[in-house]
Amino acid sequence: MGALRLAPPTAPPVPGASALAWTAGSAAVFALVQLAVAVPGSSLGWDEIVYVSQVQPGTPAAFFSAPRARGISYLAAPVAALTTSTTALRIWLALLSSGALFLVLRVWRRLLPPPVLGCAGLLFAGLWVTLYYGPRAMPNLWCALGALAAAGWLLRAERPAGGGRAAAACAGAAVAFVTVMRPVDGVWLALPLTGAALLTAGLRRPLLWAAPPVGVLAGAVPWVVEAYTSYGGLAARLARASEIQGGIGAHFAVDDHARSLVGVTLCRPCDAAWSHPWTAAWWLALPLLVTAGTVAARRAGRGRQAAVAAAVGVCLALPYLFTVDYAAPRFLLPAYALLAVPVAECVAAAFGAVRARAHTAGRRRAAYGALAGVLVLHVAVQAAVLLRLSERSRDRHRELAAAAAALHRLDVRRPCVLSGDGAIPLAYYTGCASRQVGGHDGSTTADGLASLGRRMPVAVITAGGAQAPQYARAWPVFDLPGGYAARVAPRG
Secondary structure (H helix, E strand, O other): OHHHOOOOOOOOOOOOHHHHHHHHHHHHHHHHHHHHHHOOOOOOOHHHHHHHHOOOOOOOOOOOOOOOOOHHHHHHHHHHOOOOOHHHHHHHHHHHHHHHHHHHHHHHHHOOOHHHHHHHHHHHHOOHHHHHHOOOOOOHHHHHHHHHHHHHHHHHHHOOOOOHHHHHHHHHHHHHHHHHHOHHHHHHHHHHHHHHHHHHHOOOOHHHHHHHHHHHHHHHHHHHHHHHHHOOOHHHHHHHHHHHOOOOOOOOOHHHHHHHOOOOOOEOOOOOOOOOHHHHHHHHHHHHHHHHHHHHHHHOOOHHHHHHHHHHHHHHHHHHHHOOOOEOHHHHHHHHHHHHHHHHHHHHHHHHHHHHHOOOHHHHHHHHHHHHHHHHHHHHHHHHHHHHHHHHHHHHHHHHHHHHHHHHHOOOOOOOEEEEOOHHHHHHHHOOEEOEEOOOOEEEOHHHHHHHHOOOOEEEEEEOOOOOOHHHOOOOEEEEHHHEEEEEOOOO
16 A cells, blocks of 8 residues: 555645636537437436437326336426427436536535646546446436535535535435435445534534435425325335335345446346456455555545545445346446545545656556556447446447337337237337236236227237247237347237
């Protein structure tokens, strides 16, 4: 750790043009890469369709399962209510997430030097998972930005000139925002923030330590109300949510998350061969980088900021690493946003150590080149995964559009109903409603589907040569692009 020794501690600088340039630069890079790579030609994913269909007039709302919250639907609504264009929605969310990143980094401008702040922003925004989900109608990135804002506001509220009550209120509001997006993330965010406030101020400043739990309670109101109006009560909704997620309990999913970094957006079950372990090299090094960065920040007089960010980040990762029996890279986005702060301190310390200890120009150039090479290699890995995933999304868009066109040629068009494998995405592209016999969406029966089929087009979809359910095996079958087959209910 001696190589990371910095100059004597200094107070964080007063924000100015330099901080503005660093934060604006991070947000601009984030926006440009999203618009150039992740947006063009992409398809809406299964979960996105569930969220968007809730607020898109004329689109049948997909089944909304118990674990979900409606926060991301609210963010998508201004565009989804006006158009069914996926590109328009993507552009809106890309610009919105980039602007939010800029504002969240500005929260930290009084807590970190501009280069460290900018580095943290670039490290987080440069991850393939951040770039991929930036323009997508999914809640995890927004939980990440809200969590980073909440920690920043709480740290500012602790400082004599940091805004006091207003900053504490902003911290509570940020926690409420995260809870509206994903209630479980809001709870796991409030716990370390409340603990950090109590360790600093004890019970003497109730507004400081009460802000996070009050934020959780406020943000959970819509989800709790919906539990009683649609799911039979809070206990019933929690039990159903746990069941749908495979049972919340003691599960070791660390290896699953490492495997998923190859570009698997949902690793469930996560039993495939780990084909490219180098994609997880940065992830495996993350604990060491966070530890080194926290130590370096302490020596530079910013130990409190780094320690709080690290503690909150770890707490946000714990439930997904040890209580859920599957993995999705997006689950850890809130943790990555917070952990980017101590990692940025580590990067700054490494460059500072080179400047202080490499006494000749040649040695400095070699050391700077080595550090830059590591960062370039990291960026290259992230870019490779992002490009592959984005191309896969474009292929998926073409596949679904072709399958929907084939269904239209079979006269399966709105009003219509699809059931079976892939029913939700195909129904969205076709303009149909989706209904399932059993499973999480047990919204109809075999007799109910057959009855609907006498009044409107109804099709049961199977994929990959799977066998059709017993009740639909006698229905006429038609092959669709993408390996799908449609069994269309007889009319009349």
